[in-house]
Amino acid sequence: MPRSLPEFRDELTKLPSPPREVHLTGWGEFAEKWPEHAEELRGIMVEHRDRNPETVVTYTDSPAEISTVIDLGGVADARDLHLLLKQALDFPWFYGKNWDAFWDAITGLVELPAAIRFTGWRHLEAVSPRDARMLRQCLDDYLAESTRDGEHVTVVYGD
Structure with a gap:
C-alpha cells in the first residue's frame, strides 16, 4: 500500500492493466484539510487519464453519488x-x-x-x-x- 502520493503515482503506473474506475470519496473534506495534497492527487489522476482515457475518475464526498x-x-x-x-x-x-x-x-x-x-x-x-x-x-x-x-x-x- 503506498504511503505517499509519489508512491501512489508509481503504483498506479505499474499496474498490469489500468483500473476502469477510480473513485475518490471524501474529496471535499480531504481538499479542505490538505489543499496542496488534493491538488497533487488531482494532477496524478489527470496524468493517469491522459495515459488511459477509458478510466473514469470521480471526486465525491459519498459513494452514494457514484x-x-x-x-x-x-x-x-x-x-x-x-x-x-x-x-x-x-x-x-x-x-x-x-x-x-x-x-x-x-x-x-x-x-x-x-x-x-x-x-x-x-x-x-x-x-x-x-x-x-x-x-x-x-x-x-x-x-x-x-x-x-x-x-x-x-x-x-x-x-
Whole structure:
C-alpha cells in the first residue's frame, strides 16, 4: 500500500492493466484539510487519464453519488464473482465471499453506489446460474427495503 502520493503515482503506473474506475470519496473534506495534497492527487489522476482515457475518475464526498459498472464477462465461478463484487463495491477485507456475507455487506457494511450496471449478465447466468439468481434476489430484496427507507439505488442487468 503506498504511503505517499509519489508512491501512489508509481503504483498506479505499474499496474498490469489500468483500473476502469477510480473513485475518490471524501474529496471535499480531504481538499479542505490538505489543499496542496488534493491538488497533487488531482494532477496524478489527470496524468493517469491522459495515459488511459477509458478510466473514469470521480471526486465525491459519498459513494452514494457514484455509478459503478461491474463486468461479469470474466467470471468463471462463485469465487470469482464474490471477489469481483468485493472489489467493485469496496467490501471490507473480512468479506466472507458467500451470499449471507453479501447481504450483510450491502445492508450494513458499505454504502452502495447510486447506480450499479452489470455487463455480461448472460455470461454469468450461463456459467453460474445459481449465483446469478442469488445476486439478483439479494439486490431485489435490498432495493425493496431501501425504497421503503427513502433511499434510491438503480441496478441494471445488461449484456
